Amino acid sequence: xxxxxxxxxxxxxxxxxxxxxxxxxxxxxxxxxxxxxxxxxxxxxxxxxxxxxxxxxxxxxxxxxxxxxxxxxxxxxxxxxxxxxxxxxxxxxxxxxxxxxxxxxxxxxxxxxxxxxxxxxxxxxxxxxxxxxxxxxxxxxxxxxxxxxxxxxxxxxxxxxxxxxxxxxxxxxxxxxxxxxxxxxxxxxxxxxxxxxxxxxxxxxxxxxxxxxxxxxxxxxxxxxxxxxxxxxxxxxxxxxxxxxxxxxxxxxxxxxxxxxxxxxxxxxxxxxxxxxxxxxxxxxxxxxxxxxxxxxxxxxxxxxxxxxxxxxxxx
Amino acid sequence: xxxxxxxxxxxxxxxxxxxxxxxxxxxxxxxxxxxxxxxxxxxxxxxxxxxxxxxxxxxxxxxxxxxxxxxxxxxxxxxxxxxxxxxxxxxxxxxxxxxxxxxxxxxxxxxxxxxxxxxxxxxxxxxxxxxxxxxxxxxxxxxxxxxxxxxxxxxxxxxxxxxxxxxxxxxxxxxxxxxxxxxxxxxxxxxxxxxxxxxxxxxxxxxxxxxxxxxxxxxxxxxxxxxxxxxxxxxxxxxxxxxxxxxxxxxxxxxxxxxxxxxxxxxxxxxx
Numbered sequence: 001x002x003x004x005x006x007x008x009x010x011x012x013x014x015x016x017x018x019x020x021x022x023x024x025x026x027x028x029x030x031x032x033x034x035x036x037x038x039x040x041x042x043x044x045x046x047x048x049x050x051x052x053x054x055x056x057x058x059x060x061x062x063x064x065x066x067x068x069x070x071x072x073x074x075x076x077x078x079x080x081x082x083x084x085x086x087x088x089x090x091x092x093x094x095x096x097x098x099x100x101x102x103x104x105x106x107x108x109x110x111x112x113x114x115x116x117x118x119x120x121x122x123x124x125x126x127x128x129x130x131x132x133x134x135x136x137x138x139x140x141x142x143x144x145x146x147x148x149x150x151x152x153x154x155x156x157x158x159x160x161x162x163x164x165x166x167x168x169x170x171x172x173x174x175x176x177x178x179x180x181x182x183x184x185x186x187x188x189x190x191x192x193x194x195x196x197x198x199x200x201x202x203x204x205x206x207x208x209x210x211x212x213x214x215x216x217x218x219x220x221x222x223x224x225x226x227x228x229x230x231x232x233x234x235x236x237x238x239x240x241x242x243x244x245x246x247x248x249x250x251x252x253x254x255x256x257x258x259x260x261x262x263x264x265x266x267x268x269x270x271x272x273x274x275x276x277x278x279x280x281x282x283x284x285x286x287x288x289x290x291x292x293x294x295x296x297x298x299x300x301x302x303x304x305x306x307x308x309x310x311x312x313x314x315x316x
Numbered sequence: 317x318x319x320x321x322x323x324x325x326x327x328x329x330x331x332x333x334x335x336x337x338x339x340x341x342x343x344x345x346x347x348x349x350x351x352x353x354x355x356x357x358x359x360x361x362x363x364x365x366x367x368x369x370x371x372x373x374x375x376x377x378x379x380x381x382x383x384x385x386x387x388x389x390x391x392x393x394x395x396x397x398x399x400x401x402x403x404x405x406x407x408x409x410x411x412x413x414x415x416x417x418x419x420x421x422x423x424x425x426x427x428x429x430x431x432x433x434x435x436x437x438x439x440x441x442x443x444x445x446x447x448x449x450x451x452x453x454x455x456x457x458x459x460x461x462x463x464x465x466x467x468x469x470x471x472x473x474x475x476x477x478x479x480x481x482x483x484x485x486x487x488x489x490x491x492x493x494x495x496x497x498x499x500x501x502x503x504x505x506x507x508x509x510x511x512x513x514x515x516x517x518x519x520x521x522x523x524x525x526x527x528x529x530x531x532x533x534x535x536x537x538x539x540x541x542x543x544x545x546x547x548x549x550x551x552x553x554x555x556x557x558x559x560x561x562x563x564x565x566x567x568x569x570x571x572x573x574x575x576x577x578x579x580x581x582x583x584x585x586x587x588x
Binding site: 003007033107197278 | 327330400433435437442491527555566
C-alpha cells in the first residue's frame with residue numbers, strides 16, 4: 001500500500017539506525033583510518049600518512065604469503081561443492097529414511113564452531129589422534145610402509161609451496177596444516193546449506209525433460225550432463241558467489257583456535273593477519289588498510305564471477 | 317525415472333559410508349570424553365569403564381555454567397532484537413510503497429558483501445569510546461541489526477498476497493495493525509528460520525566476543541572453550557567433555573526443528 005515517507009521511515013528506523021552506526025559509518029571510518037598511523041597504544045599521536053600503509057603492505061612479503069594462503073584455502077571449494085551436489089543427488093533418489101540421512105548429514109555444519117575445531121585438533125594429533133592411528137592400522141594390514149602426515153604440525157602442502165618464501169620446492173610436497181584445515185572444512189560443509197539448496201533445485205528439474213532424454217536413449221550420466229546440470233546453473237552460481245565471498249575472508253577461527261596461524265605462518269589468512277595487526281599489535285591504521293585491500297579483492301572477484309559466471313549460467 | 321535394483325543398493329551404500337564418515341568424529345568425541353587421560357594417549361577405542369566424572373571435572377576446572385548462561389543470554393537478546401528490527405524493516409521494504417525504497421534496499425544488499433573485518437575495527441573503537449568493552453551491551457547491541465535478516469524476511473513478506481493487506485487497509489486498519497496482524501503471522505516460517513539461525517550464530521559467535529570480552533565473568537561458550545583449550549590443552553578427555561556439552565543443545569534444537577529449518581534455508585539461502 002502507498003504510505004507517506006514518514007510512516008515508511010518509522011518502520012525502517014530501528015534497523016536503519018543500527019545500519020548507519022554499525023555498518024555504513026564504519027565503512028567510511030575505516031577508509032579514513034587506513035590513511036593514518038593510528039595506534040591504540042599511542043593515544044593522541046595519530047597523524048595522516050596518506051597511502052603509506054598501502055605502500056608498506058604491498059612491499060611486505062608476509063602480506064603476499066598470507067594472500068597465497070587465503071587463495072590456497074579456496075582449493076577445497078570445488079570439492080566441497082561437488083560433494084554437496086553428489087549428496088543431494090543421492091538424497092533425491094526417493095529412498096527410505098531420507099529425512100534421517102538429511103538431518104544427520106547436516107549436523108556438522110549446524111554445530112560447527114570452536115567445539116568442533118577443538119575436536120579436529122585432537123583428531124589430527126600425529127601420535128594418538130585417531131586419523132593417524134587409522135592410517136597406521138591400514139598400512140599394517142596392507143603391509144605397505146607409510147609415512148603418516150604430521151597434519152597441523154607440518155608446513156608441507158600439495159603444491160609444494162615453501163614456508164616463509166614465495167616459491168615452490170619438491171621437499172615441501174606432501175600433506176600438512178593447510179590441507180588438514182581444508183579437509184575439515186569439507187567435512188563441515190558438505191552436508192550443509194549448499195546440499196539443501198541443491199536438493200531444493202533438483203526437485204525443480206522438470207521430470208518430463210529427464211524422461212524424454214531417457215527415452216532418446218541417453219545414459220544416466222549423459223542425462224545429468226545435458227539436462228540436470230544446466231538447470232542447476234543458477235544454484236551453482238549462487239553457491240560459488242557465496243563461497244568466494246565467505247572463503248576469501250575466512251580462516252580466522254581455524255587459525256585462532258587450532259594453529260595460531262602456523263606452523264611458520266602457513267595457515268595465516270588475510271583475515272587472521274588483520275586481526276593480529278589490529279587486536280594484538282593495536283595498529284588500527286595499518287590493519288584498516290589490509291582490511292580494505294581484502295574488501296577490494298572480494299569485490300573484484302565477485303564482480304568478475306558475476307560478469308563471466310552469469311553469462312555461462314544463462315547460456316547453458 | 318525408474319530405479320534399477322542395483323542402483324538403489326549403490327545409493328544406499330554411498331549414503332551409509334558418508335553417514336559413517338560424518339558420525340565417526342562425533343562418536344570419537346563422546347567416547348574420548350568418557351576415558352581417563354592415559355587411555356586417550358594409548359589410543360584405545362573404547363573406554364575401559366565409562367567415566368562420567370570428566371563432565372563434572374569440567375565444571376570444577378572452569379566456570380562452565382557461567383559460559384553457558386552468558387551464551388544463551390546474549391544469543392536470546394540478539395535474536396529478540398534482530399527479529400524486531402528486521403521484521404519492521406522488511407515490512408517497509410516489502411509491503412509499503414514509498415519513493416527511494418528500492419535504491420535504499422539495494423544499498424542494504426550491497427553491504428552484505430563487505431567483509432566483517434572491515435567494520436569490526438571501527439566498531440571496536442566505537443565500543444572503546446562508549447566504554448562498552450567487556451559489557452553485555454557491547455556484546456548484544458552491535459549484533460542486533462542484520463541486513464541479511466531484513467533480506468530474508470522481505471523475501472517471505474513478498475509472497476503474501478497483496479489483496480490481504482489492501483483489504484485490511486480499506487477497512488481502515490493502520491499500517492501498524494497490518495504489520496502486527498497480517499504480515500507477522502503470515503511470515504511465521506521465515507521468523508522461525510531467522511530466529512534459529514540468529515540464535516545459533518550468536519551462541520557460537522567467536523570474533524566479536526573475542527575482541528570485546530576481557531573478564532572471565534563475561535566469557536561465552538566459544539571463548540571459554542578456547543581458553544580452556546589453551547590452558548588445559550593436554551587434558552583431551554576433559555576438552556571433549558566440554559565440547560560435547562556445548563554442541564548437544566544445538567544438535568537437539570536442529571533435530572527438533574529440522575522440518576521448518578530446511579524449508580527456510582531453501583527459500584532464503586541462509587548461510588549455515
